[in-house]
Amino acid sequence: MKLRFDASVEAFRAELLEWLAANRPTPEEMAADPSVSTGHAPAWARRWTRTMFDGGWLVPGWPRELGGRNAGAIETLVYIEELAKARVPRTTNVQGLGIVAPSIIDYGSEAQIRDYAMPILRGEATACLGMSEPGAGSDLASLSTRAVLDGDHFVINGQKVWTSGANYADFCFLFCRTDPDVPKHKGISIVLVDMKTPGITVRPLPEIIRPEHPDLNEVFFSDVVVPAENLVGEMNNGWAMANGSLAHERGMVWVGAVMGLEEALEKLLHDAPRLTAPMTPDERAVAIDQIVRLAIDTTAARCLGYRGFAKLARGGSAPEQALMKVFASETRQRIALVAAEIQGATSVEVGSVGIDGHLSVDEPQGTWLEQYFHSFANTISAGASEIQRNIIAERVLGLPRG
Numbered sequence: 424m425k426l427r428f429d430a431s432v433e434a435f436r437a438e439l440l441e442w443l444a445a446n447r448p449t450p451e452e453m454a455a456d457p458s459v460s461t462g463h464a465p466a467w468a469r470r471w472t473r474t475m476f477d478g479g480w481l482v483p484g485w486p487r488e489l490g491g492r493n494a495g496a497i498e499t500l501v502y503i504e505e506l507a508k509a510r511v512p513r514t515t516n517v518q519g520l521g522i523v524a525p526s527i528i529d530y531g532s533e534a535q536i537r538d539y540a541m542p543i544l545r546g547e548a549t550a551c552l553g554m555s556e557p558g559a560g561s562d563l564a565s566l567s568t569r570a571v572l573d574g575d576h577f578v579i580n581g582q583k584v585w586t587s588g589a590n591y592a593d594f595c596f597l598f599c600r601t602d603p604d605v606p607k608h609k610g611i612s613i614v615l616v617d618m619k620t621p622g623i624t625v626r627p628l629p630e631i632i633r634p635e636h637p638d639l640n641e642v643f644f645s646d647v648v649v650p651a652e653n654l655v656g657e658m659n660n661g662w663a664m665a666n667g668s669l670a671h672e673r674g675m676v677w678v679g680a681v682m683g684l685e686e687a688l689e690k691l692l693h694d695a696p697r698l699t700a701p702m703t704p705d706e707r708a709v710a711i712d713q714i715v716r717l718a719i720d721t722t723a724a725r726c727l728g729y730r731g732f733a734k735l736a737r738g739g740s741a742p743e744q745a746l747m748k749v750f751a752s753e754t755r756q757r758i759a760l761v762a763a764e765i766q767g768a769t770s771v772e773v774g775s776v777g778i779d780g781h782l783s784v785d786e787p788q789g790t791w792l793e794q795y796f797h798s799f800a801n802t803i804s805a806g807a808s809e810i811q812r813n814i815i816a817e818r819v820l821g822l823p824r825g
């Protein structure tokens with residue numbers, strides 16, 4: 424069994440590390456002007472995106488003209504790991520770079536690529552993703568925000584919710600109902616909407632952690648007029664595009680999740696001797712047993728991730744992705760809960776969250792209890808745990824639909 428990368432991959436890593444050392448934003452620079460929402464790109468983040476784009480390091484797997492270097496899947500894995508180890512965010516606008524820009528490149532017109540995707544890639548604009556609504560979350564096809572074509576423009580009315588970064592984003596990749604008279608999957612379209620268009624109201628939703636810097640928002644559309652040319656792809660083909668959009672980067676999302684787990688576990692192992700010292704021998708035995716289980720689960724998560732990745736890299740499909748989503752997010756939650764419980768009464772002293780310029784939900788931040796509160800974001804977003812379990816039941820285990 425070969426458990427190391429090829430020399431060419433190691434050469435890629437060495438080139439990246441050398442480039443990172445010379446070009447990365449400093450921790451001080453990031454801490455002085457933190458990103459306060461996933462739609463917010465401070466000056467250093469805009470510069471950093473542009474520097475990565477120019478250097479061919481923004482999306483290594485893409486061609487040069489899109490900020491890449493035609494790197495392979497394994498190189499991309501190494502790239503994501505090394506950025507995380509260096510504690511440099513790849514972007515502060517995760518929806519923009521991870522989903523919106525690639526979707527526009529896949530499905531948009533040349534003008535949309537020029538005016539909407541390229542500005543994201545060059546760090547000049549940020550985007551938010553308008554999918555979920557009060558009546559349409561897991562069941563996205565039920566969305567009811569209406570876009571009515573009227574000559575050369577759409578008129579949009581409705582409401583989105585949980586729109587990450589909408590309070591700062593320049594534009595929204597908006598899913599709307601354009602035909603209410605066909606089965607619900609068939610009447611959905613995607614429209615690019617400038618967030619400064621009259622008739623849009625953004626209402627941030629304060630979160631339990633960092634209520635002063637909300638990232639999630641309600642977005643209301645009242646007779647919002649959008650040029651018809653902002654339709655992405657074909658009319659009423661939004662459902663197919665949604666599946667394509669969300670598939671972007673799905674194969675790599677686990678890397679950040681696993682590294683977040685490993686970092687949290689390392690911190691727990693560091694804190695454990697101090698936290699368990701005042702315990703009785705019986706209490707300590709129970710605490711150590713829980714920690715060891717978490718260490719096993721963390722290792723299992725990395726193995727599961729590599730297994731799914733190896734299948735994807737060979738061109739196959741990987742049900743491990745649904746398993747990974749549930750297992751990594753719930754293990755992360757267990758680490759925070761076990762740590763808070765071992766910490767005891769002092770764990771309730773909240774309010775000391777530091778922002779270091781990186782809003783990744785994978786990254787352990789704040790006290791253990793704050794991390795526990797925050798861990799629910801990952802068990803819900805990008806497909807809640809129950810939905811992943813349905814997928815595993817049907818597509819992996821072949822069980823009948825409930």
Ligand SMILES: Cc1cc2nc3c(=O)[nH]c(=O)nc-3n(C[C@H](O)[C@H](O)[C@H](O)COP(=O)(O)OP(=O)(O)OC[C@H]3O[C@@H](n4cnc5c(N)ncnc54)[C@H](O)[C@@H]3O)c2cc1C
Pocket residue numbers: 518551552553554555556557559560561562584585586587588639799800801803804805806807808809810813
């Ligand atoms: C941190 C975060 C960021 C987000 N960012 C965005 C964003 O940028 N843009 C955007 O559009 N949305 C965003 N969302 C919304 C997210 O996509 C939805 O929260 C998610 O799809 C779940 O939808 P819901 O909240 O409406 O819950 P619901 O779908 O109403 O589900 C409620 C509960 O019922 C369960 N449930 C639902 N259907 C089933 C079923 N068939 N079988 C079993 N159980 C079921 C769910 O698992 C859940 O526990 C974000 C959410 C979070 C937490």
